[in-house]
Amino acid sequence: MENTTRAAQAAPASGAVPPPDAPPPVTPPPAAPSSLVSRHTSLGDDLDRVAPALRGGQALILAPWAAATWRSVSQVAIGFFVLLLAGVVALSVVPVFLVLTVLGVGIPLLAGVLAATSPLATLERARLEAQLHVRIPAPAHRRHGSASVWRQFLALLTDGRRWAAIAYAAVALLLVSVEAAVVWAGFGGSLAAVALPVYSTATDLTPAEVTPWVAAGVMGVWVTSWASQALALAHVRLARALLGPGQRGAVDEARAQAAMAQEQAAAAQERVEVAQVRAEHLTETRTRAVGAADTERRRIERDLHDGAQQRLVALGVELGAAKRAAAADPDAARDAIDHAHREVKEVLAELRDLVRGIHPAVLTDRGLDAALSALAARSPVPVEVDVPDADALADCSPAAQAAAYFVAAEALTNAARHADAATVRLVVRTRDDRLRLEVADDGRGGASELPGSGLEGLRGRVEALDGTFDLDSPPGAGTRLVVEVPCAS
Amino acid sequence: MRIVIAEDSVLLLDGLTRLLESEGHEVVGHRSADEAVAVLGRPTGPGNTLPDLLVTDVRMPPTHTDEGLRAAVHLRSLHPTLPVLVLSQYVEQRYASELFAGDVRSLGYLLKDRIADVDELLDAVGRVAGGGTVIDPEVVAQLLARARRPVLERLTAREREVLALMAEGRSNAAIAERLVVGTAAVEKHVTSILTKLELTPGADDHRRVLAVLRYLEHAPHRGDLS
Numbered sequence: 001m002e003n004t005t006r007a008a009q010a011a012p013a014s015g016a017v018p019p020p021d022a023p024p025p026v027t028p029p030p031a032a033p034s035s036l037v038s039r040h041t042s043l044g045d046d047l048d049r050v051a052p053a054l055r056g057g058q059a060l061i062l063a064p065w066a067a068a069t070w071r072s073v074s075q076v077a078i079g080f081f082v083l084l085l086a087g088v089v090a091l092s093v094v095p096v097f098l099v100l101t102v103l104g105v106g107i108p109l110l111a112g113v114l115a116a117t118s119p120l121a122t123l124e125r126a127r128l129e130a131q132l133h134v135r136i137p138a139p140a141h142r143r144h145g146s147a148s149v150w151r152q153f154l155a156l157l158t159d160g161r162r163w164a165a166i167a168y169a170a171v172a173l174l175l176v177s178v179e180a181a182v183v184w185a186g187f188g189g190s191l192a193a194v195a196l197p198v199y200s201t202a203t204d205l206t207p208a209e210v211t212p213w214v215a216a217g218v219m220g221v222w223v224t225s226w227a228s229q230a231l232a233l234a235h236v237r238l239a240r241a242l243l244g245p246g247q248r249g250a251v252d253e254a255r256a257q258a259a260m261a262q263e264q265a266a267a268a269q270e271r272v273e274v275a276q277v278r279a280e281h282l283t284e285t286r287t288r289a290v291g292a293a294d295t296e297r298r299r300i301e302r303d304l305h306d307g308a309q310q311r312l313v314a315l316g317v318e319l320g321a322a323k324r325a326a327a328a329d330p331d332a333a334r335d336a337i338d339h340a341h342r343e344v345k346e347v348l349a350e351l352r353d354l355v356r357g358i359h360p361a362v363l364t365d366r367g368l369d370a371a372l373s374a375l376a377a378r379s380p381v382p383v384e385v386d387v388p389d390a391d392a393l394a395d396c397s398p399a400a401q402a403a404a405y406f407v408a409a410e411a412l413t414n415a416a417r418h419a420d421a422a423t424v425r426l427v428v429r430t431r432d433d434r435l436r437l438e439v440a441d442d443g444r445g446g447a448s449e450l451p452g453s454g455l456e457g458l459r460g461r462v463e464a465l466d467g468t469f470d471l472d473s474p475p476g477a478g479t480r481l482v483v484e485v486p487c488a489s
Numbered sequence: 490m491r492i493v494i495a496e497d498s499v500l501l502l503d504g505l506t507r508l509l510e511s512e513g514h515e516v517v518g519h520r521s522a523d524e525a526v527a528v529l530g531r532p533t534g535p536g537n538t539l540p541d542l543l544v545t546d547v548r549m550p551p552t553h554t555d556e557g558l559r560a561a562v563h564l565r566s567l568h569p570t571l572p573v574l575v576l577s578q579y580v581e582q583r584y585a586s587e588l589f590a591g592d593v594r595s596l597g598y599l600l601k602d603r604i605a606d607v608d609e610l611l612d613a614v615g616r617v618a619g620g621g622t623v624i625d626p627e628v629v630a631q632l633l634a635r636a637r638r639p640v641l642e643r644l645t646a647r648e649r650e651v652l653a654l655m656a657e658g659r660s661n662a663a664i665a666e667r668l669v670v671g672t673a674a675v676e677k678h679v680t681s682i683l684t685k686l687e688l689t690p691g692a693d694d695h696r697r698v699l700a701v702l703r704y705l706e707h708a709p710h711r712g713d714l715s
């Protein structure tokens with residue numbers, strides 16, 4: 001009955017022990033999306049791109065020849081018309097609609113204007129990116145999907161970023177007007193002053209009177225270059241503030257980043273835990289594997305000592321006696337030699353079995369298929385063998401095949417010796433890079449994993465390869481042993 | 490007879506040489522399978538005749554796995570009539586089926602333990618050199634065990650004994666002697682076995698062994714035991 005309880009414990013043991021196949025492969029942490037990290041461009045970056053002259057040094061002197069200057073001029077030329085349209089709408093239509101809203105009829109009109117801010121903002125961001133080479137991220141507008149029309153109106157009306165876009169249209173119109181005035185007047189006036197000697201003949205100005213004008217014109221070219229760069233910078237900062245994601249967007253973004261960091265931390269924590277479980281599992285299975293190897297060595301030593309060694313000693317005695325008797329009593333000597341000869345053959349057979357138990361040559365030379373067939377052929381109990389051919393097993397490591405072989409050998413020995421079985425069925429399969437062996441008999445069951453038993457040793461061997469070992473042996477219902485080992489082990 | 494032995498164990502090589510020389514044979518020993526292949530693998534001609542028998546171990550240097558067996562198969566493919574007796578520490582049905590894959594005449598496969606029975610060894614040497622087939626009883630037992638199938642169960646116990654001896658390569662007379670019955674009784678059993686196994690009776694003993702071996706090895710054996 002002790003057997004029964006131990007068998008009952010042994011069967012579900014794959015649940016009691018940390019599941020050997022549980023540790024998932026360690027995956028590298030997901031890379032953080034770069035768009036979240038590089039969203040904010042600092043004032044310094046804008047300064048470098050849009051207004052390098054304000055940094056001073058060589059750029060200050062070379063401002064009239066700088067690409068940034070002429071980009072800012074071209075920006076004004078196109079932006080003026082875009083913003084004139086948008087600004088007029090913002091400054092005239094929106095107040096009218098606001099008034100109408102107070103009267104209760106302007107809401108749909110206002111919503112239409114607010115909805116139109118989105119393409120305008122997109123156009124402006126695209127224009128600034130194309131002309132000034134600055135990238136302004138888009139804000140996340142509130143969306144209500146399939147919500148009611150009223151809710152969608154409400155979403156439009158309460159979206160601060162849309163109101164900011166309207167404010168941009170108004171303020172940017174003023175700003176671009178200033179930019180246009182400065183650029184036009186600055187460059188126009190400066191060129192006129194520089195060109196004064198050309199048309200001064202038409203006037204009565206003396207060279208002494210002309211010279212300060214020319215100097216002022218040259219100065220004006222520089223000053224206008226710096227001013228146009230500075231105004232372009234102001235324009236970009238305004239666009240960033242009113243067309244960008246805004247403060248709420250930045251908070252959301254920070255929150256998203258924090259959430260992602262948290263997620264990564266959790267994943268890392270999980271990996272640490274998996275590694276810990278794995279380390280514990282490895283320590284445990286390693287200890288057991290070493291123990292199993294020791295047990296096996298002791299068994300071999302005992303088998304040799306109690307068997308072959310004793311027999312050889314007896315053989316020596318027998319031959320010694322035969323030698324003594326050879327002259328005096330030839331008949332007795334012949335009997336002794338006959339006996340010794342029989343002994344020798346038995347020792348040889350015993351050694352052969354012993355050596356085969358340590359590692360069968362055919363397993364090394366011809367693989368698991370041949371070794372299991374030979375094992376089945378030697379079994380006193382009829383064995384039905386179902387093994388895939390050598391090619392299918394070729395991907396399985398020698399260690400995995402050896403583990404399967406020894407499990408099969410022990411199971412067949414038990415079936416013949418203890419289980420009183422009439423037939424045994426032995427099935428091997430490979431699937432998902434795992435080698436699965438099932439040995440089932442129709443014997444009396446009740447097999448157990450007593451400490452130091454062959455079955456316990458096999459479990460150690462299998463688990464050291466990250467395999468699973470499942471023994472099901474209810475009394476009176478046969479024994480079923482299922483072992484799975486990774487092919488790569 | 491001129492006998493070539495390939496055996497890496499000095500003790501065993503000496504013992505075999507002494508034993509065979511005491512029987513009046515001329516013995517040449519080689520310590521590895523490669524050596525034997527180098528000597529015997531040359532084309533035969535006026536100055537180079539094949540020995541009357543090659544005796545080889547299975548496990549030999551350099552890898553100590555199955556060099557001897559592979560050398561035997563290789564030499565038989567070069568010289569199909571060269572008599573070869575393979576001695577092995579282990580007899581495995583798989584090795585046997587590789588060795589006996591072609592012509593089974595003048596081929597033998599014996600467990601090394603049989604050497605202790607000098608008479609049995611000398612008998613095997615004589616039979617293989619004389620064109621016969623010798624298969625170790627243990628291999629036959631493995632083959633029969635693998636072939637536990639309904640059709641074999643139709644045989645009587647006596648018929649199975651006769652089948653095993655047939656598979657070892659024994660003649661009807663030898664089987665009769667072994668089982669202490671008359672030759673006529675053996676012939677009756679053999680006819681009955683061949684009928685039950687649905688094998689057409691052949692004229693000579695080798696064909697008979699060949700047929701039995703093929704039948705036992707290659708007949709489907711997986712999944713139809715029950």
